[in-house]
Amino acid sequence: MSNDVTTFECSHCGNLGIGDGEIRCCEETMEVIEDDPISSTPTLSELLKSVLDMSETELELCLCVMEGGSVTVATLAEQTEYDRSLINRHLNHLASIGVVKKQRRLLDSGGEVYIYTPVSPETVRVQLRREFHQWTAMATAQLNALQREKVESIADPDDGEPTWEVFYSE
Template identity: 35%
Template sequence: MASPEPELAVYTCRSCGECRLASAAPACCDEPMDEIDDTVPVESPTESHLMRAVFDISETELEVCRHLMAEDELTVDELTGLVDRDRSVVTRHLNHLVELGMVEKHSRVLSNGGRVNVYSHRSAAAVRRQFKLGLYTWLTDAVDVVDDLSEDKIERLVGGTDEGGRGPVIVDGDE
């Protein structure tokens, strides 16, 4: 039996205020950092939001996954009928899911000759590992983006102007 993964927590440095995510108290400014409970109030992600934000998985792709989880394997044509989408759309979504490591693609020989691609789900443990790896990679990149915010960029975000100082910053979903 595998040992449980250590819990991640947010730590802060008493001296410089730096924050880190870790499974044990890291050091900063030559002293151990303190675990903090009072984090920034953010909305906890839903499954759909997380899949969209981190992995760019659409609702249709989640629907494709659900159908694949219910069956051993399906062809593009079978999935097209189940999700009521165009064949090219289903193929594009399947290729994305294969690329993410959620779905496996195999070739099957047909009884009347020829071949057809079939798709099957990976094990829940394999998909969970793939998601964690992707999420950790995304989180590392996101922290780099935050670290790269200059004082000028932050002032523009808070002040609500674009980079040229010309008007409101348009955020996805704002109209």
């Protein structure tokens, strides 16, 4: 798969597409949208925060797991300035989004401990890509709803006067 991803727009219906090759809509090839000089490339941190709801602390802990191999909460508490409960909460979130694996191990002395191991970078890329596409679909739906609410409030205001309060409430 090529790393050169382009944004496309249909000249007939306005649909947008993202891809690394020709995209068709309305039975015609979509047009390439030229790069906007105002747009900036998101950092990895910004992307992970927006798409996977990953905090800076979680990114740091994820990198520790990737560098350290199999680690426990206690090991990470020794390596970082974070307390065990915070690390545990963040590692559980990282496991739930699929960027680390969580495995229970029984101790010879009794009890148990959870071991966190990294997943392959390709697995993380695939997961991030999947989540990004789902996030994009949901964000697009929100934008479409906002546009629809705006048009409806202009066209048919309750008191005869346009109102914009709809945009400030859930």
